[in-house]
Amino acid sequence: MYVTAQRVRRRTASGINAFLHDAPNLNQVDWEEFDRGEVEIGELLRQHAAVPPGGNSVLSFLDVIGPGELTVQQLAGLPETQTTQPTEHGCAWHLAELTARYSWCGGDRQRPALDEELRELVEAVTALIRATDRQPLEIVRTLSSDGLVFELAPGSVERLRARHGDDWRAPRVRLPTLQLDQWRSQGAARLDDQVIKVLTGLTDEELVAEGGVKTTTRSD
Numbered sequence: 001m002y003v004t005a006q007r008v009r010r011r012t013a014s015g016i017n018a019f020l021h022d023a024p025n026l027n028q029v030d031w032e033e034f035d036r037g038e039v040e041i042g043e044l045l046r047q048h049a050a051v052p053p054g055g056n057s058v059l060s061f062l063d064v065i066g067p068g069e070l071t072v073q074q075l076a077g078l079p080e081t082q083t084t085q086p087t088e089h090g091c092a093w094h095l096a097e098l099t100a101r102y103s104w105c106g107g108d109r110q111r112p113a114l115d116e117e118l119r120e121l122v123e124a125v126t127a128l129i130r131a132t133d134r135q136p137l138e139i140v141r142t143l144s145s146d147g148l149v150f151e152l153a154p155g156s157v158e159r160l161r162a163r164h165g166d167d168w169r170a171p172r173v174r175l176p177t178l179q180l181d182q183w184r185s186q187g188a189a190r191l192d193d194q195v196i197k198v199l200t201g202l203t204d205e206e207l208v209a210e211g212g213v214k215t216t217t218r219s220d
Contacts, residue, residue: 001020001021001022001023001065001069001070002023002026002041002042002063002065003019003020003063003064003070003125004018004061004062004125005018005061005062005121005122005124006056006061006062007058007059007060007117008050008051008056008058008059009056009057009059010051010052010056010057013051014050014059015050016050016120017048017050017051017053017056018047018127018128018208019044019046019047019128020044020045020046020125020129021041021042021043021044021045022042022043022045023041023065026041026042029099034063046128046212048124048128048204048205048208050204059104060102060117060121061103061104061121062078062101062121062122062124063100063101064099064100064125065099065100066097066099067097070129071129072126072129072130074097074098075098075125075126075129076126077095078098078100078118090103090104102118104117127205128208130209131208131210134210134211135211136210136212136214137152137156137160137200137207137212138152138153138155138156138213138215138216139151139152139153139156139196139213139215139216140153140216140218141215141217141218142217143218143219143220144220145220146176146177147174147175147176147177148174149172149173149174149175150173150175150195150199151170151171151172151173151199152199157170160202163210168201170199171198171199173199192215200213
């Protein structure tokens with residue numbers, strides 16, 4: 001598997017984007033070949049994008065490659081095992097089961113700040129790996145003559161009640177028919193993001209840890 005976390009910036013927006021690929025034939029790697037695009041990273045399995053991908057400036061990144069399924073336990077020791085003095089461009093290291101590299105823009109940052117940055121990138125890839133072990137939360141969209149209703153599937157309600165507390169009640173979001181055209185003009189993905197936050201009460205990072213969200217549509 002290959003997983004990467006990148007701190008990116010686009011204008012005033014910044015954050016960490018993470019991507020997980022199956023990389024079935026990738027174990028150890030020559031990073032120069034990797035950067036030339038000569039290495040097949042396989043299918044994209046899961047992603048979390050704090051900033052929409054494409055056209056972003058990459059401020060720092062962490063790449064991790066391992067045989068088979070990467071685990072949270074394998075990733076846990078990465079910050080501590082990176083003990084060599086960073087160079088201007090970054091560092092790479094090999095463990096028993098993992099190959100990893102960490103790089104940043106510029107060479108004038110102090111070691112404590114670089115170590116903290118590495119820990120945050122490790123947290124991002126760890127959240128993505130942990131999410132692969134969980135089924136996504138399910139949101140049901142019901143279309144009728146009166147409009148569109150969004151609600152959580154029963155199993156997802158129970159999962160979130162266990163997280164939020166017994167007093168938590170699952171909300172429903174109703175979009176009247178007259179607003180459907182406006183919804184479509186705004187973009188379904190944009191509205192779905194807003195609805196997901198209302199229904200789940202979770203941040204983007206918490207949603208990743210829960211396995212993400214899938215949406216099913218049905219008609220009355």
